[in-house]
Amino acid sequence: MTTPFREILKRKDFVVTAEAAPVKGSSVSKTVEHITLLKDKVDGLNVTDNQSSVMRYPSLGICLLIKEHGGEPVLQVTCRDRNRLAIQADLLFAYSRGINNVVCLTGDSVDVGDHKEAKQVFDLDSVQLIHLVHTLNSGKDMAGNELDGGVDFCIGTTATPSADPLEPQLIKVEKKLKAGVSFIQTQAVYEFDELKRFTEFVRNIDEKVKILAGIVPVISAKMAAYMNDNVPGIFIPQHLIDELAQAPKGTGIAKGIEIAARMIRQVKEEEVCDGVHIMFIGREERVPEILEAAGLL
Amino acid sequence: MIIAERKPMEEIKQAMAPYKKVLVAGCGTCVTVCWVGGEKEVEILASQLRLARSAEGNEIVTLEATVERQCEKEMVTELKDKVAEVEAVLSLACGAGVQTMAELFEDKPIFPAVNTTFIGMPEKEGLWVEMCGACGDCFLDRTGGICPIVRCAKGLLNGPCGGTRKGGKCEIDPEKDCAWVLIYRRLEKQGRLDLMREYNPPKNFRAVKRPGRIQAVKI
Numbered sequence: 105m106t107t108p109f110r111e112i113l114k115r116k117d118f119v120v121t122a123e124a125a126p127v128k129g130s131s132v133s134k135t136v137e138h139i140t141l142l143k144d145k146v147d148g149l150n151v152t153d154n155q156s157s158v159m160r161y162p163s164l165g166i167c168l169l170i171k172e173h174g175g176e177p178v179l180q181v182t183c184r185d186r187n188r189l190a191i192q193a194d195l196l197f198a199y200s201r202g203i204n205n206v207v208c209l210t211g212d213s214v215d216v217g218d219h220k221e222a223k224q225v226f227d228l229d230s231v232q233l234i235h236l237v238h239t240l241n242s243g244k245d246m247a248g249n250e251l252d253g254g255v256d257f258c259i260g261t262t263a264t265p266s267a268d269p270l271e272p273q274l275i276k277v278e279k280k281l282k283a284g285v286s287f288i289q290t291q292a293v294y295e296f297d298e299l300k301r302f303t304e305f306v307r308n309i310d311e312k313v314k315i316l317a318g319i320v321p322v323i324s325a326k327m328a329a330y331m332n333d334n335v336p337g338i339f340i341p342q343h344l345i346d347e348l349a350q351a352p353k354g355t356g357i358a359k360g361i362e363i364a365a366r367m368i369r370q371v372k373e374e375e376v377c378d379g380v381h382i383m384f385i386g387r388e389e390r391v392p393e394i395l396e397a398a399g400l401l
Numbered sequence: 402m403i404i405a406e407r408k409p410m411e412e413i414k415q416a417m418a419p420y421k422k423v424l425v426a427g428c429g430t431c432v433t434v435c436w437v438g439g440e441k442e443v444e445i446l447a448s449q450l451r452l453a454r455s456a457e458g459n460e461i462v463t464l465e466a467t468v469e470r471q472c473e474k475e476m477v478t479e480l481k482d483k484v485a486e487v488e489a490v491l492s493l494a495c496g497a498g499v500q501t502m503a504e505l506f507e508d509k510p511i512f513p514a515v516n517t518t519f520i521g522m523p524e525k526e527g528l529w530v531e532m533c534g535a536c537g538d539c540f541l542d543r544t545g546g547i548c549p550i551v552r553c554a555k556g557l558l559n560g561p562c563g564g565t566r567k568g569g570k571c572e573i574d575p576e577k578d579c580a581w582v583l584i585y586r587r588l589e590k591q592g593r594l595d596l597m598r599e600y601n602p603p604k605n606f607r608a609v610k611r612p613g614r615i616q617a618v619k620i
Contacts, residue, residue: 184555188603210562213554215573224555231559232603246603264563272569272585275597276560282600291563336564336572 109176109205110258112147113287113314118372119379120400121148121178121289121316122391124170126161135166136173138388143175145392145401148205150178150289150381154185156335157217164194167203177203178260182211187227188236188246195240199255207260207289208233208280212336231276234259234283260287262318265302266295266339274305281310288313289381291337292320294344296370303377315377319367321384321394323360325349361390365397372398402431402522403495404529405438405515413446413491414453416512417461420488425450425514426480426502427467428494435529437515438493440467446493446514471498477505484509519551537609543596545587550604552580558601 112119122145124138142149149170153163167177179198181191195206210230214222228236236246243254261280267273277288288306293299303315320338322328325348328340344363351359368380384391395401417423425447432438447463454461464483468476471494480502484490489510492499495517503511519531534551541548550556554573561581564572569582588594 210555210557210564212564213573215554226555226557227606228603229555229557229559230562231600235600235602262563264565267561267563267565268567269569269582269585272561272579272581272597273563273565275585275594276581278598279559279600336562336566339567 107147107176108258109148109178110286112176113258113378116147116379118400119148119287119314119316120146120395121150121379121381122146122388123150123152123381123383123385124166124388125152125155125385126163126166128158128160130161132161132166132169135161136169139170139173139175141389142391143170143173145395146382147379148176148178150180150207150383153180153182153209153211154217155212155385157184157212157214157219159217159219164198164203167198168201171202176205178205178207179203180207180209181233182209183226183228183230183233184211184214184224187225191228191233191236192240192245195237195255195257196251199257200253204256205258205260206237207262208237208285209262216334216336230261231279231283234261234280234285238284258287259285260289261285262291263288263302264291264337265293265298266291267337268339270301277306278309281306281313285313287316287378289316290318292318292383294322294340294367296367296374296376299371300376314379316379316381317367317371317377319364319380319382319394321360321364321382321387322348323356357387357390361393361397364394368394368398368400372400402434402520403497403517404435404519404521404531405432405495405517407437407442407446407493407515408513410449410453413450413512413514417450417454417489417491420461422462422464422487423450424464424466424480424483424487424490426471426490426492426494427465428471428492428498429467429469430472432494432498432515433467435523436527438495442493443467446491450491471495472501474501474505477501481506535609535613536604536606537613538605540601543599543601544584545591545593545596547580547584547587549580549584552578552583557581558604560597 151163151166167179170177208230214224237257237259240255263277325345328345331338425443427438427443443465447465470476484506491512491514493514499513520533521529521531524530531551565579569579571577571579
């Protein structure tokens with residue numbers, strides 16, 4: 105995984121990224137195991153930024169570890185915890201240490217996390233953040249000052265193809281595309297038709313942007329119901345919940361892997377988009393099984 | 402108008418514990434309209450306080466007064482004689498009113514009996530909703546008259562976040578509408594959706610130099 109992600113996006117027909125979720129605490133040994141296991145099996149490793157507004161080891165820190173272990177890190181930056189000064193400073197640091205890929209996203213509200221009384225920032229939104237990275241790429245900061253040593257980030261973002269109503273979401277996607285992104289990693293999608301509809305919309309505006317479908321394996325009907333109620337932007341359809349409910353006891357993970365692999369195969373075979381982004385939160389060590397079942401190893 | 406909520410009785414009781422004679426002071430403007438700090442609420446709070454103290458065998462004397470606007474020194478000055486009679490003042494005005502009182506009567510401890518919460522309007526009887534963040538840089542003309550600064554839980558300026566719930570409800574509360582879905586529907590109705598497609602650059606959060614201070618300009 106030593107090829108820069110920007111090159112991978114240009115060259116590869118089917119791009120695969122996965123998520124390395126930071127730990128709660130300073131013990132990174134398990135994360136290092138995940139990095140070592142995955143770095144040569146995927147094209148980029150995303151690191152979440154206080155995911156679900158739960159305070160964790162920083163995205164930047166895990167990205168450095170990925171870099172040190174020979175992987176290609178994709179730094180996720182949300183607008184929730186830092187103002188424009190802090191975001192720019194972090195990006196300068198990231199670039200100086202070889203972290204060249206950034207995913208710009210809004211970030212969940214602090215209300216869904218574990219520090220509910222925190223002051224959330226949102227000095228910028230995700231569209232403005234994309235513009236900000238372009239500004240840094242041009243050699244200047246947001247205030248128009250010249251940078252002593254510039255940056256050249258490969259910029260990505262996220263989108264929710266299952267949003268309801270969809271139209272306001274698509275207007276925002278259009279703004280992100282116009283701001284300029286090289287790739288989109290979608291929120292988890294479970295309905296193939298929703299993904300298809302989304303990629304058609306994007307293709308009409310931007311033919312070059314790479315779309316990676318978000319894959320979040322669900323391992324039980326209970327987890328699916330919980331996610332539907334508690335994870336913003338996730339909509340798991342009833343037929344999948346039923347399928348999970350019918351799986352024999354003790355086979356939930358295998359079933360979740362099977363469903364995820366089925367979706368990935370369909371995405372690849374029907375060439376509906378350019379790759380997948382696998383988020384097997386808390387079970388990163390089982391990502392290779394998904395890749396294998398999907399015929400990607 | 403300014404919306405407030407009354408503090409829990411326990412907190413008010415605790416604050417009043419050292420005193421035997423207090424003035425319960427209301428305000429006749431915003432907090433009267435939102436049912437927390439007008440003449441009626443002053444009367445209720447004073448009697449609740451007297452009853453609670455009486456039950457503890459520790460009587461308290463309450464004076465009551467409501468001025469038209471507690472945020473105006475001239476009007477608060479009317480309370481001079483009453484304030485002189487008491488050990489402390491319990492104000493049911495917004496934070497501006499409490500501070501006006503505190504500034505005029507520097508030697509008296511002033512206690513807020515309400516929590517000032519937001520600038521809003523009544524959506525229906527007894528239900529108030531936040532409408533304005535006093536950002537000092539109004540752009541309601543671009544958003545169909547719906548303010549995303551305060552009506553979007555994240556104050557986003559370029560459309561909804563990815564967490565919008567089914568049916569266009571907010572990520573953090575299924576009871577609340579996603580402001581950007583409301584904006585979309587309003588602009589669509591007006592045939593002005595192009596406005597939503599335009600990029601809104603980062604906001605100037607220094608449009609109001611805090612602490613705010615404005616000198617009137619003669620027109």
